[in-house]
Amino acid sequence: MTVHPTVEELLQRREQGHSLEAPLYTRADVFDLDMDVIFRRHWIFVGVEPDVPEPGDCMTVEVGASSVLILRGEDMQIHAFHNVCRHRGARLVTAEKATIGNIVCRYHGWTYGETGALLFAEHMGPEFDTSCHGLKPVHLRTLAGLIFICLAAEAPDDFDRMAETIAPYIGPHDIANSKVAYSYDLIEEGNWKLTMENNRECYHCAGNHPELTIPLQAYGFGFAPDELDAFHRADAASYEGAQASASARWTEMGLPSAEREELLNATGFRAERLVLSGAGESHTLDTRRACGKLMADFTQADLGALSFWTQPNSWHHFMADHAVTFMVMPLAPNRTLVRTKWLVHKDAAEGRDYDLENLIRVWTATNQQDADLVALTHGGVSEPAYEPGPYSRFTEGLVEKFCQWYVARMSRHLLDAALRMPAGAPVAAE
Amino acid sequence: MTVHPTVEELLQRREQGHSLEAPLYTRADVFDLDMDVIFRRHWIFVGVEPDVPEPGDCMTVEVGASSVLILRGEDMQIHAFHNVCRHRGARLVTAEKATIGNIVCRYHGWTYGETGALLFAEHMGPEFDTSCHGLKPVHLRTLAGLIFICLAAEAPDDFDRMAETIAPYIGPHDIANSKVAYSYDLIEEGNWKLTMENNRECYHCAGNHPELTIPLQAYGFGFAPDELDAFHRADAASYEGAQASASARWTEMGLPSAEREELLNATGFRAERLVLSGAGESHTLDTRRACGKLMADFTQADLGALSFWTQPNSWHHFMADHAVTFMVMPLAPNRTLVRTKWLVHKDAAEGRDYDLENLIRVWTATNQQDADLVALTHGGVSEPAYEPGPYSRFTEGLVEKFCQWYVARMSRHLLDAALRMPAGAPVAAE
């Protein structure tokens, strides 16, 4: 009875400056396309070099129905493969992290080397050609210690553009010489796009994030100037002054801070370093460093917070003492994984250099608050009476850019894909 | 391979006097239509005035994916709104019951008044028109203290017919001056129509409801006269005599008791007051009042039980000392919520005037027995070998009327809806 609009119609008729129509958040066919178009054909953030510090260290990452095996080889290069045996399809590595020699399938013992070549397969007879049965590779790139993969046969060609622009910002924090102090997975009961939209504004911060707003200043995220009274106008001006003088100081230290934003690229990104309140050192309750041993070779702690956002699925905050990375991974139309990792200098010792609870307190609290908001919103947009509402042009501009990016990427690939893909063809690189 | 009959075909070929074909109980597309046609376009029972006794009291009711916010205003009027913020769609109130001032969205602080008007929205700039962003209203009517809502833009116009006919029956029990002594939710593992069919006959009572059959007499629900032996014939005649003399007595007291039945109206209903066994006072194990303080201004307790049934989703029993209301709400093709509330005079005190366990014992036991029967039947009708079986024309006449009503309402609206509804149009009133 109800005629469902097609995904193409929903994308085409999207009203700018407004939240998306409900089916784009809730429908199973849209979710499947999101996984296929957004998460299989774009560069997605999946982890950090310190996840696999030594040769033989590997980790697995689930992207929809796919499992990707990420492995550091003897030559310190990081390789990525589809985590599936070429014999009868068994998963090869099931642990999230492990250290291995060769990759041996548990089912019938097929054995692959670190480059994915099939080294050994019993009972297959003399005519069997092992060279046709190596593991299928997955594109992998690193950016100043952050690991990105792309599951498409042909990855978007603008990764370098992002890497060149952003490496000077993140590089000084020397992520490759850090370690993962803590990592945890939070499942949000909402669509992944609501998770991303929530991340792209701080309009909701004052009312919902008592811990996060101690070091953060709302002005950094935009405001409606007409709404400010004399007091807040002075406050905003003082914030701008502090940001300008800090930027000048950081520039001298070789730490770029100016906003760089190319959010509408296939590999969309944005970065800027913002001054923090109080002591200005870190995302902590007292605004001071959580880790006594600073990252890289830093000698000063008041470096503010360098933030780095990517489309479609990550954001990161780099401070003098630690960094926090966030990976978003859709699990279902109404379930989204947020994996958060805290990085400190690799020589920092828990107990001596940092108190773990203090290190993670602000973002574990903030993540849970955001998860509650996402669940609240997913519940509401699932409601037949919901209709897209207006974004604030002052404080929700990046939300709008996320939606624009999403609509553009989906529209582009839906067309391309319809023209090029034979039925049932595997999407992965060969 | 299997060609699935359409809903229209299933409705059209329904064999009168027989249970429905399996897909009408089990198929997901039928369930979606049930929610859309039956539960969004008809008057449904959702609660009682004592659920929101004071100004600022509100409750939320879930109807499929919709959440409805029911709120008593300062003027004591009860309003109903779609429980979804006009900004980015967050749910406004999540508790089942709460007392609030204005309605404030937790996400970004948008604030609505008790009539739904948007009073305040930060950061939206001077050009933003709050008057276009009020909460969307939902139709609400009360009948002698019972609250009904309709989610359609245009509600069925025969609510008054039911209200005029039934108010004289229920009115004397003065529900507005009662309180909810107890409420609980039971989830039945079966389709909602099986829950309703089970409610519409007492053929199963003798074999399944040892507590309920103490005050109830099966004869009140029909019987096959040819099957009665001399003993039971005399018994039935004596029951008819008792009913006639009680009715005469109740009429003198201003308590109508004669059967009124208009079950095939869009807003279908049926009511009658039946004599109870034993002391004749209440649905209790000893057939005596459970609450010493009687409802309204009653001075006599032997008022039998006034029963009120509605299509599609409620039944109610009003006695001198207490009333019980039942709301049915489909959750999934095979899951149905039954919410039961016990009402007593608002001045009755637990412990002094009533023992809660005694008050609720008969219906908590009976509900669980019915839930078991519904689960047993849902399991069976899901079976490919199931075929519709015959209803008894003596004791399952109201089941047949429920099915007739269902088939007629669905058929009518499927046609209307196909003609009128643009794709994706919100169903709700504007």
Add this chain to the structure above:
Amino acid sequence: MTVHPTVEELLQRREQGHSLEAPLYTRADVFDLDMDVIFRRHWIFVGVEPDVPEPGDCMTVEVGASSVLILRGEDMQIHAFHNVCRHRGARLVTAEKATIGNIVCRYHGWTYGETGALLFAEHMGPEFDTSCHGLKPVHLRTLAGLIFICLAAEAPDDFDRMAETIAPYIGPHDIANSKVAYSYDLIEEGNWKLTMENNRECYHCAGNHPELTIPLQAYGFGFAPDELDAFHRADAASYEGAQASASARWTEMGLPSAEREELLNATGFRAERLVLSGAGESHTLDTRRACGKLMADFTQADLGALSFWTQPNSWHHFMADHAVTFMVMPLAPNRTLVRTKWLVHKDAAEGRDYDLENLIRVWTATNQQDADLVALTHGGVSEPAYEPGPYSRFTEGLVEKFCQWYVARMSRHLLDAALRMPAGAPVAAE
């Protein structure tokens, strides 16, 4: 965007000697067809005569949405019915096993006799014809104590072929005079065809089944001769000698052992009796009998293991002291029930004649190991990068035959069914 291949296309283009394409393991529509074509139109193994040893003993078996009631009558015949009341469809018996007199529906008391005839139905009036409302029968056959049913109106006509061939093999173990010492259900997180494929090869045994490989010799399941070194070649030759001499001995005792294989029949099967290692008596850790009281009238325990495999859903091992039967029942595209039963002589007493833990140890361990492998494989074949891999022609020949049978039966019935089935027609026998 992605064009899904139809089931017909997937079957037609299946590459011989390779595992199936992913959708045949994972897609919901394929699963539904598997249930309809394979599990409702073929003879499936569901239990053993000792499950219902006495008149009035019954058991229920779930096959997809169907429940089948299997009942031994006063005349010792075993009957099978659809377990659904002809009145309003309630399930009649819900326990897995029970002992009953007549079959009485709990809902409204309709009562059926042991042949399925409706004996009694209250309130239905004089014109109601009970003879049209008996329980619907299900085809049932026994083979040397094993119970098979077929839910189709017309069952495959080659059951006799299997029974005649196999009865001489199993008959001597006298299953009808055994008892079920233990039964348990294991749910494997994978498609039922992966469960079956896993059962049809021992290529994986050496690496995964430390308990099972004590009595078993891999050579019995094939090997690649070119891969054997001098030592293993001698080992294989010695195994062949042992098998030959044991076979000669068994033949004298009236115990056939030669391989019989008709796996591609509609009712496909295979049997052979293989010598066991060590003491050669049983599937135990010490290769000796687990039950002191031998089955049937056996006086010798070194009878090796008679194995019997059927398409689509069972395998069985019969030794001198006990037998083990395995029933596979699909629950969902990615969930499969494996029900295992251990049978011993009906006069054997636990504690005296056998230690239960010792009796069941090998196969409870092996089943769990197999379940892990099936889950691992289901995870992998669900992966977009999965593509069918090659089977070993030496050790995976029976896997290939299972796939060939599956593809042939599906293709045949898809065609037949499309031609013959009216929409919505019940599949069951009338």
